[in-house]
Amino acid sequence: MTDLGSALLRTALKLLLGLYLFYKLFSFARHYIHARHAGFPIFVSPVFSKAIPFLVLAPALQPVLRKYLPEWIYDRLDLLILGWEFRSKRRYQERLGKVFSIVTPDECALVVADADIGTLILQRKNDFLQAPITATFMGFLGPNIFTNNGDEWKRHRRLFSANLDERISRTVWTEGCQQSVTMRDYMAGRAGGETLDGLRSLAVNVIGQAGYSQKQPWSPQLRELGMHTGTDDRTAYFSTLSMIANAFVQAALVPSWVLRLPTMPSSIQTLGYHLQRIPEYTKSVLNEERSIIENESGARSNFLSLLVRLSDAEKRSKTGFSLTDEEISGNLFVFTTAGFETTANTMGYSVALLAAHPQYQDWLREELQGLDLDPTTWAYDDVFPKCKRTLAIMLETLRLFPPVLHSMRAIHESQQFVSERGTHSLFPPMDIFISQAAIHLDPEYWGPDPEAFRPTRWIDGAGQVITPAKGTFIPWSEGARMCPGMKMSQVEFVSTIATLFRSSKCEVLPTGGLYRAEDLQQRLKDLMADSVTKLTLQFRDPNAVLLHWMQDGFCEESVVNT
């Protein structure tokens, strides 16, 4: 290139950079003005908070940044890095108030930790819409309940909710009890780091049974599918969905041909291979389900069967509420992924919390002593309502470790609402985060010990589970888009935890030179505090959760598997 050519190129690049920076400066000012109109305290940071390198690298680098950056610089970064609500507890709310705006060159966002304002926003489903980023993430296997707003969303929601009924609850209950009996017996006398993996495997198998009658025996780890295994399409479909649930970010964001590149780790290549085949698997599974429905006069109570039957019936009666096969596939995917991580991680945190607080393990087991020794005989209608303390353990776990740290909404048109501070005007583009994590730790709603694990707070004098004030406990969100899987997750949780603890106990395993029970329990609490958010909140290092399971009356010959 001539000197003149390279000088022109340099000038053009400088001009482009100048224009880009000018645009960002202009946006920064515009976002600040929007935040002023919102009328809440403002947190300003010059960080390009939506730049891909920041989004990808910052969560991984966060511990290093915290360690080495001066406090006043780290302070401008921390709140923009994924998972900040869990890391900082209520530090920012104490500084700025229950509602505040975040302004950067890339965004103007509103963070809400006020129960009344959160409720108001979550209830106005036509004004505060599903955030586009959620739709992008959840929609890669077909349009579904997550990816729509307005009438389209209603169509999906109607069919989705109608099928998550008591028939599914019964299936989940029976499968949960059976799977956890196998897990309990395997764990008896064992000590090591297998508990959390075991619970993930259990949760996937329950989803497989409830979703599409895919029977899988429990195993200590998730079963992995190889390439070219010669398995039938239903098994391949099920295994692919559980692989996606396990490597969600790669599956959702990276094209499958890139995942298959020889330079990729073999598990990712396998994922890519099966992702490319998912349309064939889906077609085959749907055809098979339709032929089973015809031949067995529709007797199966799995989510897919119910969805296909109801949707086909709607199609025949031309109500406009039916779903295409692509949409059925999208919703089946949502059923698997939304239902898996959330429930599996909640069970994992509960077991760890019970190991770290043995007094509540005794309190729980006191309730369970009234149940038959063999959980496979437990009838759902009889036993589930009796397990109030077991449910209280779940609620208290979700209060402290909500799998979804915030419900995200976006506005496409300007909106207004009134609070005791006056009228607030919101202008697009603006994201709104209703912060479960901060609301659940507010002493105004939860009393003087909001950070303490105290499941007894959920049981009233009459032994019933209390209902907290509106908007103060929202792990399943609230309003029209509230989680339709709430009951299903409760049934799965109760069947599993009640089975494991009916005739077993667990305690923290001595490790790292620690032997005193209090030191080991503190180590476990520290591991829980070191959680990160991926698709949902989870342990940074799940295999470091080392437990020893003891079955009542079991003659021990401890097997150590660290």
Ligand code: HEM
């Ligand atoms: C402990 C377990 C669970 C928790 C904490 C949880 C949490 C949530 C939350 C917070 C939302 C709403 C997010 C928002 O406001 O935008 C949600 C939505 C949803 N959840 Fe769950 N969930 C759980 C289990 C399940 C299960 C078992 C299923 C189904 C099998 C499920 C299916 C869904 C679906 C389909 C939506 C979208 C609803 C819509 O947009 O209308 N979830 N969940």
